[in-house]
Amino acid sequence: xxxxxxxxxxxxxxxxxxxxxxxxxxxxxxxxxxxxxxxxxxxxxxxxxxxxxxxxxxxxxxxxxxxxxxxxxxxxxxxxxxxxxxxxxxxxxxxxxxxxxxxxxxxxxxxxxxxxxxxxxxxxxxxxxxxxxxxxxxxxxxxxxxxxxxxxxxxxxxxxxxxxxxxxxxxxxxxxxxxxxxxxxxxxxxxxxxxxxxxxxxxxxxxxxxxxxxxxxxxxxxxxxxxxxxxxxxxxxxxxxxxxxxxxxxxxxxxxxxxxxxxxxxxxxxxxxxxxxxxxxxxxxxxxxxxxxxxxxxxxxxxxxxxxxxxxxxxx
Numbered sequence: 221x222x223x224x225x226x227x228x229x230x231x232x233x234x235x236x237x238x239x240x241x242x243x244x245x246x247x248x249x250x251x252x253x254x255x256x257x258x259x260x261x262x263x264x265x266x267x268x269x270x271x272x273x274x275x276x277x278x279x280x281x282x283x284x285x286x287x288x289x290x291x292x293x294x295x296x297x298x299x300x301x302x303x304x305x306x307x308x309x310x311x312x313x314x315x316x317x318x319x320x321x322x323x324x325x326x327x328x329x330x331x332x333x334x335x336x337x338x339x340x341x342x343x344x345x346x347x348x349x350x351x352x353x354x355x356x357x358x359x360x361x362x363x364x365x366x367x368x369x370x371x372x373x374x375x376x377x378x379x380x381x382x383x384x385x386x387x388x389x390x391x392x393x394x395x396x397x398x399x400x401x402x403x404x405x406x407x408x409x410x411x412x413x414x415x416x417x418x419x420x421x422x423x424x425x426x427x428x429x430x431x432x433x434x435x436x437x438x439x440x441x442x443x444x445x446x447x448x449x450x451x452x453x454x455x456x457x458x459x460x461x462x463x464x465x466x467x468x469x470x471x472x473x474x475x476x477x478x479x480x481x482x483x484x485x486x487x488x489x490x491x492x493x494x495x496x497x498x499x500x501x502x503x504x505x506x507x508x509x510x511x512x513x514x515x516x517x518x519x520x521x522x523x524x525x526x527x528x529x530x531x532x533x534x535x536x
Contacts, residue, residue: 231363268334302383315357359470419498455489
């Protein structure tokens with residue numbers, strides 16, 4: 221079944237792996253007036269107008285993209301560029317990490333252009349393709365920032381292949397490092413009828429409940445990870461695991477793999493180090509969720525929310 225892409229999934233760019241090693245082509249795109257640069261400062265994206273504190277407050281934010289001359293001025297101040305891909309008109313897009321700047325608002329190329337803010341707070345307000353572009357750029361910048369040194373010998377690494385490879389600078393090592401993402405399973409556990417399991421962690425916003433989730437461990441299949449995480453968190457066994465969809469979640473570097481999992485167990489045994497609480501919820505209760513501090517569903521841009529909403533819309 222073909223599903224509508226989740227938030228941050230509908231990128232619409234050709235990643236152009238075939239061109240990343242062409243230095244002349246990359247140099248031309250870096251200077252091209254048509255190219256666009258996605259600025260990030262300490263993992264925050266640039267928005268204009270500055271995002272409102274809530275959707276109800278109005279002022280829908282839009283991503284600010286820079287032109288080549290503006291990007292070049294920021295590179296001279298320590299900015300780093302990473303090739304992202306090409307759109308349907310062959311326009312090139314780059315991430316531009318300006319985290320080295322102490323005060324980006326004081327830079328002529330950025331002054332008056334908007335405010336840097338966390339994508340997680342405003343992603344649902346953006347057009348899907350725009351949100352996906354910002355998420356992609358954020359993931360690449362995060363990876364580069366955490367791979368400045370070789371994990372084999374400890375020497376500094378250097379960016380190559382338009383930013384899709386970092387190479388160890390030690391000639392006796394020369395290890396190659398490539399962008400990676402961490403696979404995590406996220407699952408809505410249900411009884412095959414009208415009830416599902418939701419839990420909450422103490423650090424979440426008041427009232428928020430969500431699906432169960434956890435990282436895939438080495439040597440483990442996705443289905444086995446679903447079963448293990450459910451047992452670890454709420455102490456029940458699942459009998460049927462069905463794939464739903466996936467979502468890149470660069471907060472900081474995950475790929476969320478969504479599933480439905482059916483169980484016949486009723487008694488939950490919540491592991492206190494995993495969750496603050498968990499319980500069964502009826503479909504009708506969730507459909508009437510007050511969405512306040514007494515009870516609320518996960519954030520609108522999350523695959524957790526998508527799993528719940530799609531389950532609620534199924535014919536019982």
